[in-house]
Amino acid sequence: MSLINTLVNGHQGGLKHEGMTPMQKIALRFVVLGILYYGVSAIEGMMMRVVAITPVPLIDYSRFFSVMKAHPMVGFLGSTYMIVFGAFLFVVPFLMKKPIFSLKLANATWMLIGGGTFIMWLAGFLFSYAPLHTLYWPLPADLSQFAIIGELFYVVGVTLIMVGTVLYSYNIFKTIMYTPEGWDKQPSMELFKSAIGFTGLTNFFKKKKTEHLVDLPVAAISIGTIVVGLNAVVIMTAGVLLLIFLFGAAFGFNLETTWVDALLYKNIFSWGLDLIADGLALIFVVGTWYLLATMITGKTLFMQNVARAALFVEMVVSWAVWSYHLMSDQGQSDSLKVISGEVVTALELVTLGLAVYITLVTLVRARPLKMTNELKFLLGGLLGFMLAVPAGLIQAELGMNQDLHNTQWFIGAHVHVAIIVGLTMTLYSAIYFLLPVLTNGVKLYSQKLATAHFWLHIVGGIGMGAFMGMAGIDGMLRRSIYVDGEYNTYMIPAGICGCLLLLAFFAFLINVVMTVGVKGLIGIYSPATMNTRECVPAQQDV
């Protein structure tokens, strides 16, 4: 009875949504949807994990590949984008002590990304739409394998997500630069320069340093926002191209080999796509590390100026590293492979290494620290990138790239460790940290579930990546189905680790639901009764 009571009303009375500001509600709307979409992506991942061990009649080839098409997009766009955007739309005005530019735009953003992800997912679920984009040329406008309706659902879904992304970017920069009613005129241009790290960079060469107008985490958020904004433009352009090709094919005009240069398209598409990896996974994550390290310790960041300059450098590096996607492409020029694919890519080890160092030193200098959930998950996130970045750099060498790029090594030891351990653990750290701020001090239901969440997630994430990596070194290709259990020595332990990840997710989900209560969860999506653009209620002391 008391369990049911907690489930409905939450722990110690749960979340009282009537006392929440619109901004708190909006941030939680993003985060809750993002958590649910992570669950969808994890379940899809487990479906593929099972097929990697043994064929399953219910998941035939076409279902398997449509799951593979939807799974990363739901994970990145439906989950990671949602959680990151929700957190940052709250954090930027919160840190700047300034109202958000537009609550309406913020609300439109979660609806567009949430709805767009669902429509995109339906393309696979209803129509088995499954062209795996990065392998495809000509453009995936293949009406002989996939129904036009599936493609339309997919393009419409992704477009809505990208429109939401553009609105998010606009709202963030407007919030930084605009002058709220009743305020003195704000120096918009100076704020902009400080936000994109330009002031930090020029300070490096000046004796008399210019004062920073925005905090370092806001600068990191802005830099990452520029990069995901650019990504949105490229992906939307690819969507328009797809539509042109599709309608051409539907009406009997085959544009496939005549209209767009294949190599040029692949370069532009890889450039845009890679901005997700760098903009989101590296710049946003680094910004979140800095934010969490300063919040957890209550101290300023170690080597502030270097950190700002390194972020600016990372932004420029992120625009120049796309060629490592095309290292095995015979048409790609050798100089691009070497300069962009190898040399510039190696700089990521420097910028990321610096970020790990700065975050760790900030934490170490503030000892003794209590090992809270947010600190544990932050350390897990740092470890994730310390493992995944070198695993990626090994592939940024021409010979190794040819051996590893299309194997389980790339997708396991590099991609999944970066995402599941590095990125997701950092996001969990932010969620554990922000939970009391967003809910006006609601207490976590169970510390035991939070501890189980941590251990199951970190062991599952590193373990799954490691076994996939070993399979890759042994020659197991990615995006392939092996029906005779050839790689089961690795795939069975990888499957067990996948189960740990799923258990971790359910431990977290149960903990969150029991903490805020079903009533509180539903209340988050009801209109806010408080009429304020402030982040937290006036009396809350944070």
Ligand code: HEM
């Ligand atoms: C949490 C549990 C997860 C499990 C068990 C899992 C499992 C898998 C499996 C089995 C594959 C297919 C590998 C192959 O044979 O090529 C895969 C692919 C992939 N996953 Fe996951 N995954 C998980 C979470 C995620 C998340 C959260 C993301 C993104 C945010 C993600 C991104 C990807 C990407 C980018 C691919 C490659 C898809 C392609 O080749 O087109 N995964 N995953």
